Amino acid sequence: MGSNPNRSGAMTEFEVWLSRAEVQELLGISKQAIVKAIQQGKFVVQISHGNGGKQYRIALSSLPGSAQVKWIQANEEKAREFPEEYVEKLSAQARFEVARLRAPVESIGKETILMAKERQRDVELIHKALNPPPGMKKWHWIQKVAEEAGITPQALYKKLKAYKECGLAGVLKKKGPKGFKSWSPEALEYMQGVYLRMIRESGDGLKKKAYEAVLAEAKKRGWKVGSKSSAYEYLAKLNPLLEKFARGGARALDNVFYIVRQYNDLEPFECIVGDQHRFNFFVQDVETGKVFRPEGYFWLDLRTRLVYGFAVADRYNAYLMGVALRMGLHRFGKFKTCYTDNGKPEVSRYFNEIIKELNAYGMKESDISELYRTDGGYAVEAEEGEVVNVVPTREAWHRYARPYNAKAKLIERFFRSLEGILVELGCPGQVKDIAGTTEEKHLADERIKELIREGKLLSFEEFLLKVFQAVEVYNERKHYALKRSPMQELEKAIKAGFVPVRLVEEELDFVLMARTVRSVNRGRVLLDGVLYEGEDLETGLWDIPDKTRVEVRYDLYDRSRIYVIRPDGRIVELREVQVSSMKDKEKTAELIERKRKMIARIREEYKRLIKSVPSVIEYSPRTKAVLEQKKRIKDKTKEQVSLVLDKEAFEQEVQRRIELTKSLNDMPRKVELVRPSVFASKRERYKYLVDCMLEGYEITDEDRLFMKRYEEEMSLEEKVWWENYIKVYPYQRRAVC
Numbered sequence: 001m002g003s004n005p006n007r008s009g010a011m012t013e014f015e016v017w018l019s020r021a022e023v024q025e026l027l028g029i030s031k032q033a034i035v036k037a038i039q040q041g042k043f044v045v046q047i048s049h050g051n052g053g054k055q056y057r058i059a060l061s062s063l064p065g066s067a068q069v070k071w072i073q074a075n076e077e078k079a080r081e082f083p084e085e086y087v088e089k090l091s092a093q094a095r096f097e098v099a100r101l102r103a104p105v106e107s108i109g110k111e112t113i114l115m116a117k118e119r120q121r122d123v124e125l126i127h128k129a130l131n132p133p134p135g136m137k138k139w140h141w142i143q144k145v146a147e148e149a150g151i152t153p154q155a156l157y158k159k160l161k162a163y164k165e166c167g168l169a170g171v172l173k174k175k176g177p178k179g180f181k182s183w184s185p186e187a188l189e190y191m192q193g194v195y196l197r198m199i200r201e202s203g204d205g206l207k208k209k210a211y212e213a214v215l216a217e218a219k220k221r222g223w224k225v226g227s228k229s230s231a232y233e234y235l236a237k238l239n240p241l242l243e244k245f246a247r248g249g250a251r252a253l254d255n256v257f258y259i260v261r262q263y264n265d266l267e268p269f270e271c272i273v274g275d276q277h278r279f280n281f282f283v284q285d286v287e288t289g290k291v292f293r294p295e296g297y298f299w300l301d302l303r304t305r306l307v308y309g310f311a312v313a314d315r316y317n318a319y320l321m322g323v324a325l326r327m328g329l330h331r332f333g334k335f336k337t338c339y340t341d342n343g344k345p346e347v348s349r350y351f352n353e354i355i356k357e358l359n360a361y362g363m364k365e366s367d368i369s370e371l372y373r374t375d376g377g378y379a380v381e382a383e384e385g386e387v388v389n390v391v392p393t394r395e396a397w398h399r400y401a402r403p404y405n406a407k408a409k410l411i412e413r414f415f416r417s418l419e420g421i422l423v424e425l426g427c428p429g430q431v432k433d434i435a436g437t438t439e440e441k442h443l444a445d446e447r448i449k450e451l452i453r454e455g456k457l458l459s460f461e462e463f464l465l466k467v468f469q470a471v472e473v474y475n476e477r478k479h480y481a482l483k484r485s486p487m488q489e490l491e492k493a494i495k496a497g498f499v500p501v502r503l504v505e506e507e508l509d510f511v512l513m514a515r516t517v518r519s520v521n522r523g524r525v526l527l528d529g530v531l532y533e534g535e536d537l538e539t540g541l542w543d544i545p546d547k548t549r550v551e552v553r554y555d556l557y558d559r560s561r562i563y564v565i566r567p568d569g570r571i572v573e574l575r576e577v578q579v580s581s582m583k584d585k586e587k588t589a590e591l592i593e594r595k596r597k598m599i600a601r602i603r604e605e606y607k608r609l610i611k612s613v614p615s616v617i618e619y620s621p622r623t624k625a626v627l628e629q630k631k632r633i634k635d636k637t638k639e640q641v642s643l644v645l646d647k648e649a650f651e652q653e654v655q656r657r658i659e660l661t662k663s664l665n666d667m668p669r670k671v672e673l674v675r676p677s678v679f680a681s682k683r684e685r686y687k688y689l690v691d692c693m694l695e696g697y698e699i700t701d702e703d704r705l706f707m708k709r710y711e712e713e714m715s716l717e718e719k720v721w722w723e724n725y726i727k728v729y730p731y732q733r734r735a736v737c
Helices: 020-027 031-039 065-074 076-080 092-102 110-118 120-129 138-149 153-166 185-202 207-221 228-236 240-254 318-331 349-361 368-372 394-404 410-424 438-454 460-476 486-495 505-512 585-610 621-642 647-665 682-695 701-712 716-736
Strands: 017-019 045-050 053-059 271-278 295-301 307-313 337-340 364-367 377-381 387-391 514-519 525-527 530-533 549-555 558-565 571-576
Touching: 017 020, 020 031, 020 053, 020 065, 031 053, 065 076, 065 092, 076 092, 092 460, 092 486, 110 349, 110 505, 110 571, 120 138, 120 153, 120 349, 138 153, 185 207, 185 228, 185 240, 185 585, 207 228, 240 585, 271 318, 271 410, 295 318, 295 410, 307 318, 307 460, 318 349, 318 505, 349 364, 349 505, 349 514, 410 460, 460 486, 514 525, 525 549, 525 558, 530 558, 682 701, 682 716
Parallel strands: 271 337, 337 364
Antiparallel strands: 017 053, 045 053, 271 295, 295 307, 377 387, 514 549, 525 530, 530 571, 549 558, 558 571
């Protein structure tokens, strides 16, 4: 690829020249098709002669719009540097793609998104104050907004100042937690250490005793100490992992770390309208053979009539709305208001939650009836826009608007256009007049059955590709009301000064993810049978008590990672727990090393806290002597273990153990068993008979009958015990010998 001159040899015009192989990959066609297109003059080309003979370089601007967009998406940095005169030569799709790449990126942070839900009023107030009506002075508008909100203009100016200096995060900044101002940091740490010492040495920690201890020590050292209630509160917030370590050491942590009226005065995407649609086409599931009509959700921009985003599935639900919205936000940038019908999924908890968080960006949701609100109620209009009725409530508007309202039918007309384009693209399986007479339905059923028998129905995946093609055709086709295509209308708005606003994709994904609630179990959460954990102590849930309920967010189509909102409001990313293998020794060693490091960090923190704290238990002289004796024996054992054998001594020890093993194996196989004259119990008799059988002695028929009856009376636990006894008998016998 290069920006070489065109065929005339002039150096005045910029152009991107592509090799034949690059064009072949962009268009997805064969080499022969490329050559044929060049011969027919469909592409602007450069011809050069080299060692390989005649070579062609093809101009990017002469390729179809979809190929231009594909190249731009793969070469974003180069596309941003295109000269304006060259951008004008590209297709409408490509021009918008370049404009999108050059657009500013707006980011506010995930924590700010969460805070926006709690302080939605402040968010709406800021965005309203920053958008005065045309012709109104800014100071007058701010006074009016402050008066409507019931606050002083000075308070509103203060919020606006914080917004200008730090963005929305400055307005929504949480106040820090109340500190323990009356406590010295040393006093707090000493109290923690005393509490942990008590747990370690006595098995339980008494907060009252820890507080009394720090009071006594504070008098000596001049520390500041707060009230008893604040001490209890602080000890209650002590990291539970430290308590676990104090109670059971590293073994205790082992289980934790286990392996709209007139739209031309609107800005693009200022108002988007969404609705569901059930296609008049049948498709067949390849795996199950099920025949069904796909359903989808579509968002349409009122100004440009562009399809802002869409999603198609076998059934319609609220998550489908989120996926469709995600497509639009990724491709076209932020919208201002989305209008939805008052159906069940539209008012679902999931959709309401994501709208509250999108409100942090200045985006909001409203019922479609709000487009027709007047002073006296809600206007119902005829096809030509004439008001035929005014109803008092939103619910009444929904009942009466459908037969009359032109704007309510705007997206319905789009659905009819989309269905027509699918027919033009040769999509089989259409059933016309689904609401027709019984005879018409019967004929439609017969047509579908015939298509199934002949194997002509599309699979769902094939139908989905057709829908994508149909949407692209619609966006590029001349629109009756606009007198131009939707993409050309968007281009017109961009030339007039419209600038799309891109959002950080990671933040968008976080907002639009599916949501659920899970309980923490040893620092991990379980989602659909898969365990997730943090990479380290700071970014995980290791310090969260078990059974704590936390909000989990995840991508329906990518479960490799999830987000969890901790009780303290922090958002952490969790990954799938790495599973070890019986054969992959390197992986097992890596996981063991990670586990050791995490336990070591807890151990070091524990030692730091108790370092300056003496023992909290006073032992008697006799107990002290016993403990010292045990310590000396333990140290002596360590010294013996730590001795390093030289090569000669090592070989002698190996030879000694080999001979010992041989002597054990050469011992007589049978052990003499003497039958008691009287057995103390049935169990003792059964054990004697089992030993006889294991040693190879014959037993009588009477003894066999006894064993059979005794085994029938055994519980499950007893049977398991005797099975294990039989398994380990040879080793016990060898040990005795």
